Amino acid sequence: MKKSTTLLVIGGGAGGFFCAINAAINNPHLQVILLEKSAQLLSKVRISGGGRCNVTHACFDIDELSRKYPRGQHFVKKMFHQFGPTDTINWFEQRGVRLITESDGRMFPETHQSTTIVNCLLKEADAHQLIVKIRQDVTEVIKLENGFMLTTVSGEKYPADFICVATGGYPKANQFSWLEKLGHSIEPPVPSLFTFNIPDPELSALMGITVNPVSIAIANTKLQEKGPLLITHWGLSGPAILKLSAFAARHLAEQQYSGTLIINWMPDYHETSLREAWQQWRQEKAVQKIGAHPPIAFPARLWMYFLTKAGIDADKRWGDLSTASQNKCIKLLTHAEYHFKGKTTFKEEFVTCGGIKLNEVDANTMQSKRVPGLYFCGEVLDIDGITGGFNFQQSWSGGWIAAQSISQETEKKSH
Ligand SMILES: Cc1cc2nc3c(=O)[nH]c(=O)nc-3n(C[C@H](O)[C@H](O)[C@H](O)COP(=O)(O)OP(=O)(O)OC[C@H]3O[C@@H](n4cnc5c(N)ncnc54)[C@H](O)[C@@H]3O)c2cc1C
Structure with a gap:
């Protein structure tokens, strides 16, 4: 079957994989391509939580959960109503990965190995025919009348109907310049944790x-x-x-x-x-x-x-x-x-405070309010949590919500 609509996900981390996989699950007509600039996929998931990956936190009260985010409290609250820790637990459990809870509420795979999470995501990506390309550093995204054109540092071009930017936290403000050119503004990045x-x-x-x-x-x-x-x-x-x-x-x-x-x-x-x-x-x-x-x-x-x-x-x-x-x-x-x-x-977990300003993104869809068809998820946004699994949780949530919205838009396009 020819897939006529393309989603390009930029960034092969937690948020990017979650968006790409869920979009492919929801909509088999969607061609999903994930571009990662480095040679390794899911590198932070691998090293996270001291090699155990603190996937989420056993905090099921959304008000309380949102207070764990020094930046983005109101935004994440809307996100967690759509996809919260219970959904994360179920999502992984449905794929054979059971999470266990430690006394302080942190949740890890029962194997205590981050590779369990990495392998689960890679297996899902494979099962849903995601095209994953490494060493693809996206340097430019141009909005066309219908869709987008991406360019990588080596000059390769990729056309796309939808884009999800899941590039994680950039420590320096000038690293955001290609996103600013798209019409977005940035809260200057500074370290947290x-x-x-x-x-x-x-x-x-x-x-x-x-x-x-x-x-x-x-x-x-x-x-x-x-x-x-x-x-x-x-x-x-x-x-x-x-x-x-x-x-x-x-x-x-x-x-x-x-x-x-x-x-x-x-x-x-x-x-x-x-x-x-x-x-x-x-x-x-x-x-x-x-x-x-x-x-x-x-x-x-x-x-x-x-x-x-x-x-x-x-x-x-x-x-x-x-x-x-x-x-x-x-x-x-x-x-x-x-x-x-x-x-x-702090070697166990550190994040960047700052990123894409939240008033330019719709928390119900993760879509840009400035550029239709452009989505964001994960740490590239001006959202960060304290330690304990909260940072991955917001990446899973954002990836999942973006995937739902992109799938709905794809459906509309195909009718
Ligand atoms: C050591 C460490 C341990 C951590 N442990 C935990 C933990 O246990 N629990 C928790 O909740 N959080 C943890 N965190 C935080 C968590 O890892 C991040 O918040 C989370 O990975 C963010 O996911 P993301 O997908 O937004 O970005 P990332 O995981 O950073 O992924 C972004 C990807 O995009 C790629 N990329 C960037 N720019 C481009 C481009 N222009 N073109 C193509 N690709 C690009 C990057 O190479 C990267 O692979 C930890 C962080 C660190 C540093």
Whole structure:
């Protein structure tokens, strides 16, 4: 059967494959061609989640789910009403890939191998006669009266009726110029999901310690997060830091990744309430040595760090503590200041904040509001989530929605 309508998907990542496969499933009359600039398909899926691929997150309340996206909250909400985590789970399950949920809600293939996801997608692509071409770097898309003409860096030309741009996040603004030429505007890209470099040898001596929860704020802003914190040999990491880096991505870029973090190591208290509790502990623990009896279950090394910084002898008894030392320790526990300079990429998952402006794209179809027939999905859009499977989820959702809309348009064309 001659296929008279062509969809060209640009980018062989999660979003691109999901759009291409679902479009081919929906509409056998559609010729689907996927162009990937590198020599490897689905390269991020392969390395994702430390090689296990955190496919999605077991969060089924759409309002709650959308709050995991520092950029694109309202847009993703519309997307998830059409295709959310339950649909992702079912889609893979129908193809023999069962996802399991970890205690924190992250979902992985039960094999704990990202290749399970890669192989599933490649098998589906094959089963539905997708034409997949690697080493095809698209440099230009021209809108014609009827359809589009694409050009690659090596000068190859591809005509298309529909295009889906699924090129992922570009770290530099000038990489978007071929999309700007099509009439779209860009939120400038900056990194999200990173850890903070803190040149403080006393702190880094505590590497490997996790404290849960702490509350962390960026000084002189309203940006703050609460959750587990991990001390590393270069500074601070862990879920609370990554979340803060995501919600503060633009602010931190403007400040050139330099500033002050304020940590409350005992977030159930603030300075005044801790002082009150402290009085009680002094009475209860009066004869106990402070070094061996922290007020809450701090790791011993961390508690010693606070005592040393506050100038308190670990052998001192709670009852003998001077008010000045006590106040210094309370200040350190509730309002410790750390100067950060620079960031370190979180190897498990990082994303780009910024991309195609969302007010130029219809969340119900993923179609451009400026150029009919042009679709977007995945990280190329100004959408990014925190860690936990949220970034892939929005790519699956966008790919699926674009595929539905393209299929409907193809149907219309063929009548
Ligand atoms: C190390 C790492 C681990 C991650 N782990 C997770 C995780 O476990 N869970 C999660 O939810 N998210 C994770 N992420 C984020 C997630 O990988 C991305 O959000 C997701 O891959 C975005 O999918 P995408 O299809 O939009 O883009 P991508 O996966 O980046 O795919 C885009 C593709 O387009 C190609 N391309 C770009 N420009 C062109 C062009 N002009 N012509 C042709 N092809 C082009 C690229 O080469 C690329 O292959 C991780 C990210 C990283 C870096």
